[in-house]
Amino acid sequence: xxxxxxxxxxxxxxxxxxxxxxxxxxxxxxxxxxxxxxxxxxxxxxxxxxxxxxxxxxxxxxxxxxxxxxxxxxxxxxxxxxxxxxxxxxxxxxxxxxxxxxxxxxxxxxxxxxxxxxxxxxxxxxxxxxxxxxxxxxxxxxxxxxxxxxxxxxxxxxxxxxxxxxxxxxxxxxxxxxxxxxxxxxxxxxxxxxxxxxxxxxxxxxxxxxxxxxxxxxxxxxxxxxxxxxxxxxxxxxxxxxxxxxxxxxxxxxxxxxxxxxxxxxxxxxxxxxxxxxxxxxxxxxxxxxxxxxxxxxxxxxxxxxxxxxxxxxxxxxxxxxxxxxxxxxxxxxxxxxxxxxxxxxxxxxxxxxxxxxxxxxxxxxxxxxxxxxxxxxxxxxxxxxxxxxxxxxxxxxxxxxxxxxxxxxxxxxxxxxxxxxxxxxxxxxxxxxxxxxxxxxxxxxxxxxxxxxxxxxxxxxxxxxxxxxxxxxxxx
Amino acid sequence: xxxxxxxxxxxxxxxxxxxxxxxxxxxxxxxxxxxxxxxxxxxxxxxxxxxxxxxxxxxxxxxxxxxxxxxxxxxxxxxxxxxxxxxxxxxxxxxxxxxxxxxxxxxxxx
Numbered sequence: 349x350x351x352x353x354x355x356x357x358x359x360x361x362x363x364x365x366x367x368x369x370x371x372x373x374x375x376x377x378x379x380x381x382x383x384x385x386x387x388x389x390x391x392x393x394x395x396x397x398x399x400x401x402x403x404x405x406x407x408x409x410x411x412x413x414x415x416x417x418x419x420x421x422x423x424x425x426x427x428x429x430x431x432x433x434x435x436x437x438x439x440x441x442x443x444x445x446x447x448x449x450x451x452x453x454x455x456x457x458x459x460x461x462x463x464x465x466x467x468x469x470x471x472x473x474x475x476x477x478x479x480x481x482x483x484x485x486x487x488x489x490x491x492x493x494x495x496x497x498x499x500x501x502x503x504x505x506x507x508x509x510x511x512x513x514x515x516x517x518x519x520x521x522x523x524x525x526x527x528x529x530x531x532x533x534x535x536x537x538x539x540x541x542x543x544x545x546x547x548x549x550x551x552x553x554x555x556x557x558x559x560x561x562x563x564x565x566x567x568x569x570x571x572x573x574x575x576x577x578x579x580x581x582x583x584x585x586x587x588x589x590x591x592x593x594x595x596x597x598x599x600x601x602x603x604x605x606x607x608x609x610x611x612x613x614x615x616x617x618x619x620x621x622x623x624x625x626x627x628x629x630x631x632x633x634x635x636x637x638x639x640x641x642x643x644x645x646x647x648x649x650x651x652x653x654x655x656x657x658x659x660x661x662x663x664x665x666x667x668x669x670x671x672x673x674x675x676x677x678x679x680x681x682x683x684x685x686x687x688x689x690x691x692x693x694x695x696x697x698x699x700x701x702x703x704x705x706x707x708x709x710x711x712x713x714x715x716x717x718x719x720x721x722x723x724x725x726x727x728x729x730x731x732x733x734x735x736x737x738x739x740x741x742x743x744x745x746x747x748x749x750x751x752x753x754x755x756x757x758x759x760x761x762x763x764x765x766x767x768x769x770x771x772x773x774x775x776x777x778x779x780x781x782x783x784x785x786x787x788x789x790x791x792x793x794x795x796x797x798x799x800x801x802x803x804x805x806x807x808x809x810x811x812x813x814x815x816x817x818x819x820x821x822x823x824x825x
Numbered sequence: 826x827x828x829x830x831x832x833x834x835x836x837x838x839x840x841x842x843x844x845x846x847x848x849x850x851x852x853x854x855x856x857x858x859x860x861x862x863x864x865x866x867x868x869x870x871x872x873x874x875x876x877x878x879x880x881x882x883x884x885x886x887x888x889x890x891x892x893x894x895x896x897x898x899x900x901x902x903x904x905x906x907x908x909x910x911x912x913x914x915x916x917x918x919x920x921x922x923x924x925x926x927x928x929x930x931x932x933x934x935x
Binding site for chain 1: 828843850854869871878881886887889890901910916920926929
């Protein structure tokens with residue numbers, strides 16, 4: 349069973365009738381139900397087993413229709429799923445059962461994959477540690493005193509512990525790449541507009557993207573080929589059709605790493621000693637395999653966190669205005685005053701970090717401060733975007749740390765601002781709308797936790813990035 | 826800073842955001858805000874006089890992919906699609922009557 353630890357291996361075994369989807373799903377459900385690390389919010393045992401039997405029939409009749417056919421997976425509880433409770437990790441949506449499927453859920457239904465459950469996350473995706481949730485923090489499977497990172501912590505842990513072969517999280521400022529990095533997995537944030545956001549509970553609309561977790565870049569490609577379907581219900585999706593990256597990777601015969609990778613040495617120097625050691629080793633390793641490295645500068649990236657916390661919170665304050673205690677979700681009606689119902693429902697329904705971000709965003713957009721904060725941040729965002737565009741004139745990809753540290757221990761970070769700093773290296777990518785993949789490389793000499801790096805490509809180079817990441821992943825193995 | 830973050834400002838923002846916050850929270854948010862706003866004030870050191878605001882990456886990146894799609898792409902056709910069933914939507918309503926959302930009186934009886 350354990351040797352079928354990737355989508356591709358499981359797919360081949362299903363095709364060769366060495367295992368059934370029912371058996372594969374049952375094994376993963378067992379781990380999900382045990383829920384040792386608190387990664388699952390809902391386990392859909394009966395529905396998943398039923399589905400897996402249907403997939404087995406389909407596969408025996410007509411063969412596997414896709415790489416995901418019969419493969420067990422889960423979704424971050426931020427994706428709308430028809431008739432399946434969707435909480436966003438929030439008290440305000442604790443009992444919310446959506447009447448429709450979002451694009452992510454629908455695309456994966458069509459792929460033939462089997463949904464085993466919904467997994468935990470920071471409330472509305474707001475957090476870097478997976479501690480801001482009514483369901484309690486998700487534990488790191490490698491060490492129970494450590495956190496897996498957030499906000500898509502449940503997704504990362506569910507794949508690492510063997511409760512699913514893949515998971516879809518959301519990446520607004522690094523919420524997929526950070527936990528992937530902390531858990532030694534592969535996490536991929538697509539170009540902004542490459543996947544539909546329809547039915548993904550919104551946090552920062554100009555930053556959010558659905559983003560997969562898996563164990564290899566090839567598995568990520570197999571997932572992305574299904575997520576990249578055109579969706580006329582999202583006007584911010586580029587209507588350029590599905591990617592076909594898995595086939596390209598499997599048919600590729602050219603394995604040389606003929607590419608130029610830009611990097612800013614000061615970003616690596618700023619990392620903690622154990623992380624720095626491994627980053628430098630990975631560069632040396634890649635150079636020895638033929639990758640050309642070139643020094644670049646990205647002078648405005650140091651403003652990324654400031655820009656992000658103005659823009660993301662402004663967008664959040666607007667997006668979360670929909671929670672009113674009237675249409676759906678928690679309603680606290682203690683007075684005859686409608687205004688009081690709004691206030692009481694939101695105050696009791698939202699957690700501390702969500703309130704903090706809604707308040708900060710409201711402030712940044714409020715009359716008198718909008719020019720000073722929101723507009724200035726939007727302008728600096730362009731300078732960050734321009735830095736990347738200038739860099740891509742000299743290189744194919746940009747190499748960067750994912751985080752200056754490894755996974756951290758519980759209750760180690762005390763102030764909001766200190767927590768926000770974890771996303772220093774992931775946030776610029778979301779601000780510029782670029783695709784980026786977090787790849788694992790080595791373990792820390794300090795605490796034995798996983799380390800890794802990210803490779804960033806220019807917009808809509810998602811397929812090229814996945815193909816080259818696959819080659820890199822294979823030679824670094 | 827051209828203004829002061831104090832209790833009154835936090836209360837004003839909370840009212841705009843339709844949130845009730847108690848005395849302890851006001852103090853906590855006031856302190857959080859002071860350090861966060863001090864941090865984001867670094868943006869003011871950058872000269873952005875001639876820089877245009879960047880609002881959505883797709884708008885900026887359109888030249889990367891537009892050759893792949895029809896240049897004559899229009900808005901989608903104005904065709905009526907089937908909507909969700911009212912009873913399915915209302916199922917999540919905290920209070921409803923005759924398939925409509927029920928809320929407190931907005932206009933008082935005269």
